[in-house]
Amino acid sequence: MGKLVLTAMLTLDGVHQAPGGPGEDTRDGFGQGGWTVPYADEDFGRFVGEVFGRVGAFLLGRRTYEIFASYWPKITDPDDPVASRLNGLPKYVASATLTDPGWAGTTVLHGDLAEEVTALKERTDGELQVHGSGALARSLLALGLVDTVHLSAFPVVLGAGRRLFAEGALPTAFRHTGGRVTAAGVSIQSYDLAGRPEYGTFELPEGA
Numbered sequence: 036m037g038k039l040v041l042t043a044m045l046t047l048d049g050v051h052q053a054p055g056g057p058g059e060d061t062r063d064g065f066g067q068g069g070w071t072v073p074y075a076d077e078d079f080g081r082f083v084g085e086v087f088g089r090v091g092a093f094l095l096g097r098r099t100y101e102i103f104a105s106y107w108p109k110i111t112d113p114d115d116p117v118a119s120r121l122n123g124l125p126k127y128v129a130s131a132t133l134t135d136p137g138w139a140g141t142t143v144l145h146g147d148l149a150e151e152v153t154a155l156k157e158r159t160d161g162e163l164q165v166h167g168s169g170a171l172a173r174s175l176l177a178l179g180l181v182d183t184v185h186l187s188a189f190p191v192v193l194g195a196g197r198r199l200f201a202e203g204a205l206p207t208a209f210r211h212t213g214g215r216v217t218a219a220g221v222s223i224q225s226y227d228l229a230g231r232p233e234y235g236t237f238e239l240p241e242g243a
Contacts (some may be wrong), residue, residue, distance in 0.1 A: 037091055037159035038177065038182040039152065042166050043107035045188050045197050050196035051169055053217055067193050074189055085118045088184065090124060091161025094152065096168030097130035103166075106140040120204055127155060129171050149178050156180075169199055177205045184209065185228050190220040208232045230241075 044054045052057035053068030060068065095103065110118035126141045133143050152175065156163055160232045165172055165181075173239060175181050184242075209226035216222050 037156050037161055037163045039084075039094070039156055039180055040089075040162045040164050040183045040185065041172050041181050042086055042164065042185040043169075043187070044167075045186060045199060046070060046191050046193050046196070047188060048194065048202060049198040050190045050193045051167070051199040052196040054167070055102070060098065062197070063195075065196050066198065070191055070193060071189055074217070074219040074221050076217055076219045077221075078215070079187070079219070079221055082187075082215070082217075082223050085115045086164070087120050089162045090120050090129065090164045091159045092125040092155065092163050093121065093164055094127045094129065094165050094168075094171070096154065096171035097128055097133050098170075100126070100128045100130075100133070100136070100138075100141075104136070104141075108124065108138060127151075129174075138175040148174060149180065152178075152180050169197060171200060173201065173204065176207065179205075179228075181228055183212070183225065185223065185225050188222045188224070202223070206232050 043051055045051050050070075052065050053061070054071040055069060056072075057066070057068040068081065094130045097236065107118050107121045110122075111118055122139070124185065125141065127137065128136060128141060128143055129148060136143060154164075172181075208229045208231060210227045212227055212230040214224035
């Protein structure tokens with residue numbers, strides 16, 4: 036059974052909207068897209084290559100799928116570790132509105148998300164990877180279907196934009212499994228989900 040792995044890029048204040056360009060996602064009047072670009076150095080490229088080296092299939096939300104579909108099919112270099120896998124491996128899109136995907140190898144998931152994704156994990160050889168896809172990622176986390184999260188925190192605060200971990204997110208504990216900091220200052224940390232949080236107190240006991 037494959038693992039479901041979420042890879043997300045966040046600002047220090049938790050924004051994940053439009054990391055790759057100003058036109059990616061302008062919902063709510065967001066005008067600060069492309070905030071990851073100044074930090075895209077060799078270190079970060081190496082991390083991306085490692086992630087894509089473990090993929091067996093992709094699971095994407097509709098918006099991220101459409102962003103990817105407008106770009107990656109144009110990159111035909113067989114040695115490109117991202118393009119070769121995105122173009123060649125199965126892609127699954129969770130969408131109630133997408134009916135005729137034009138990108139080869141795409142299947143649209145219309146049914147119950149938990150059932151569909153559980154079945155995908157069982158039949159995927161390698162990682163079932165989610166990239167971006169904030170609304171889908173939040174749903175998968177709430178359903179307890181995510182096994183591993185790679186969070187890349189970029190050294191920038193935007194003060195506005197959609198956040199991956201929004202108000203009302205399911206309380207979740209994580210176990211740290213590794214990390215690094217790129218030369219440009221991006222903190223890349225990996226976590227496995229570890230159930231619900233535990234709580235304690237630093238208050239002194241009465242009478243102490």
